[in-house]
Amino acid sequence: MREAYHVELEQLAVKLAAMSLQVADAMELATKALLETDLSLAEQVISGDSKVDDARADCEEAAYALLALQAPVATDLRTVLAAIHAAESLERMGDLALHVAKAARRRHPEAVLPDDVKPYFTEMGKVAVKLARQAETVIKTKDVEAARTLEADDDQVDDIHKHLFTVIMDKNWPHGVAAAVDVTLLGRFYERFADHAVSVARRMVFVVTGRMPGYGSAEDL
Amino acid sequence: MREAYHVELEQLAVKLAAMSLQVADAMELATKALLETDLSLAEQVISGDSKVDDARADCEEAAYALLALQAPVATDLRTVLAAIHAAESLERMGDLALHVAKAARRRHPEAVLPDDVKPYFTEMGKVAVKLARQAETVIKTKDVEAARTLEADDDQVDDIHKHLFTVIMDKNWPHGVAAAVDVTLLGRFYERFADHAVSVARRMVFVVTGRMPGYGSAEDL
Numbered sequence: 336m337r338e339a340y341h342v343e344l345e346q347l348a349v350k351l352a353a354m355s356l357q358v359a360d361a362m363e364l365a366t367k368a369l370l371e372t373d374l375s376l377a378e379q380v381i382s383g384d385s386k387v388d389d390a391r392a393d394c395e396e397a398a399y400a401l402l403a404l405q406a407p408v409a410t411d412l413r414t415v416l417a418a419i420h421a422a423e424s425l426e427r428m429g430d431l432a433l434h435v436a437k438a439a440r441r442r443h444p445e446a447v448l449p450d451d452v453k454p455y456f457t458e459m460g461k462v463a464v465k466l467a468r469q470a471e472t473v474i475k476t477k478d479v480e481a482a483r484t485l486e487a488d489d490d491q492v493d494d495i496h497k498h499l500f501t502v503i504m505d506k507n508w509p510h511g512v513a514a515a516v517d518v519t520l521l522g523r524f525y526e527r528f529a530d531h532a533v534s535v536a537r538r539m540v541f542v543v544t545g546r547m548p549g550y551g552s553a554e555d556l
Numbered sequence: 557m558r559e560a561y562h563v564e565l566e567q568l569a570v571k572l573a574a575m576s577l578q579v580a581d582a583m584e585l586a587t588k589a590l591l592e593t594d595l596s597l598a599e600q601v602i603s604g605d606s607k608v609d610d611a612r613a614d615c616e617e618a619a620y621a622l623l624a625l626q627a628p629v630a631t632d633l634r635t636v637l638a639a640i641h642a643a644e645s646l647e648r649m650g651d652l653a654l655h656v657a658k659a660a661r662r663r664h665p666e667a668v669l670p671d672d673v674k675p676y677f678t679e680m681g682k683v684a685v686k687l688a689r690q691a692e693t694v695i696k697t698k699d700v701e702a703a704r705t706l707e708a709d710d711d712q713v714d715d716i717h718k719h720l721f722t723v724i725m726d727k728n729w730p731h732g733v734a735a736a737v738d739v740t741l742l743g744r745f746y747e748r749f750a751d752h753a754v755s756v757a758r759r760m761v762f763v764v765t766g767r768m769p770g771y772g773s774a775e776d777l
Contacts, residue, residue, distance in 0.1 A: 399633060406627035412620060416640065423644070504734050512736045513725050519740045 340405045347397045347418050352474040354390045354425045355535065359467035361387065361432035362528060366460030368439040369521070370453055372446045380436035387429030394422035410542075417538040421474070424531040424538075428467060431528040438521055447517050449510040452502060459495050459525040462488050466532035473536045477543045482536040492529040496522050561626045568618045568639050573695045575611045575646045576756070580688035582608065582653035583749060587681030589660040590742070591674055593667045601657035608650030615643035631763075638759040642695070645752040645759075649688060652749040659742055668738050670731040673723060680716050680746040683709050687753035694757045698764045703757040713750040717743050 361380050368376035398419045401407070407415060438447050448456060466488050473482045499522045502508070503515040582601050589597035619640045622628070628636060659668050669677060687709050694703045720743045723729070724736040 399637070402623065402637075403629045403633055408624045412624055416620070416623075419637065419640070420644070423641070500737070503737060508733055512729055512733055515733045516721070516724060516736055516740045519737045520744070523741070523744070 340401070340407060340411065343397070343401050343405070344411075344414060344418075347394065347401065347415070348474055350390065350394050350397060351418060351421055351425065351535075352471045354387065354394065354422065355467050355471035355474060357387055357390060358425055358428040358432060359464050359471070361429055362435070362460065362467060363464045365432040365435035365439070366456065366464070368436055369447055370457060370460075372439065372443060374440060374443045377436040377439040377443070380432055381440065384429055384433045387426055391422045391426035391429075395419060398422070414542045417542050421535045421538050424535050425470075428528050428531045431524045431531075434524045435521060438517060442517070447521070449514050452499070452518055455495050455499055455502070456521065456525070459492055459522070459529075462492050462495075463525050463528045463532070466492075466529050470532045470535040470539075473539045477539060479540050479543055482540045485533050485536045489529045489533045492526055496526040561622070561628060561632065564618070564622050564626070565632075565635060565639075568615065568622065568636070569695055571611065571615050571618060572639060572642055572646065572756075573692045575608065575615065575643065576688050576692035576695060576753075578608055578611060579646055579649040579653060580685050580692070582650055583656070583681065583688060584685045586653045586656035586660070587677065587685070589657055590668055591678060591681075593660065593664060595661060595664045598657040598660040598664070601653055602661065605650055605654045608647055612643045612647035612650075616640060619643070635763045638763045642756045642759050645756045646691075649749050649752045652745045652752075655745045656742060659738060663738070668742070670735050673720070673739055676716050676720055676723075677742065677746070680713055680743070680750075683713050683716075684746050684749045684753070687713075687750050691753045691756045691760075694760045698760060700761050700764055703761045706754050706757045710750045710754045713747055717747040 361383060364376050365380045367373060368380060398415050401415050402412075405411075441447075466485055469481060469485050469488070472478065473485070499518060503518050508515060582604060585597050586601045588594060589601065619636050622636050623633075626632075662668075687706055690702060690706050690709070693699065694706070720739060724739050729736060
């Protein structure tokens, strides 16, 4: 019983790790589609999102099977529930990459972003993709230290996101309301993507340590 | 064993129903704070959000206890997991009400919204609060028909949300970029709040019928 449990839990972690790479790739392509006004890349992300949804359903089914057949208790139970939450965050990250791709498609053949804000999105995209890949590492290695580095990278996304507001709110913003609205929504998509990556890593740390980083106890889950 | 299970499950439903009313009230107050530039109402929502977080932790703990002590299988297991997901959505709804209240506080004593867009937010706020209250009814009554009415109300929020974009993107939008950015973000907060309310109702329908409305099967969870 205990051995079957650990084999199945390991398989669930493999699925979650694969899902992290899937959404990292989706955000990487979506960012490229956005910055290079590449319609076929955008379409690729849009049509690929159902695979992320399938992966999430697959993770949930695996978790359900584990709960139903092994009836884990205590930490083992919390581990499976953390995996269910992580799958939900990862699916949401896929949705956010999808939103970025849809924005690129909606304005095509026009560029969504004025040239002078593109560097901010290049950077946010890079860090967001890195965060999703780090989440994969944390899921695979259960490395609590690696999980901590995600928090610092997420701060970087938050800083760029905040700075974007000062850029678009500036009286001399020359690109008009429509571009500002696009920048606002896109900035939020990257910020939420990064938040979810951190949340995935935190749940894995919780699985290892029984404590959520930065919080007092499991009650803060 | 079975009886204890059903008593505990009923207690969990009572907690979720109370949480729905909590976030409905939060969104109602936050909308009033936004529309009437009322700082003390905004502060009330902001300081009250930790109670929503506590309620969510409380629901999760109750669900954990149920799983650990009763080890439900099949539909019973899915019911408890639906409750865990619902608690997550409800906490997120509380966060979105918090975001609205923070926007009201950030611009105080200025109004966040120009007078001519206020009616849209009055309406979105009304429907959003109604959706959270309907979610409470669905949780309490497990009424599948009531759950369906949420979808129609959510469409109404989506329609207003889409229309808002045409309003702010209009060449003759007279209120400048900063107001457009605020409208963009606030519109999104209401739209996401409504989506989460629908998601809560859907999961309750799933518990009753074993099928997610609008989807083929449980695999679409």
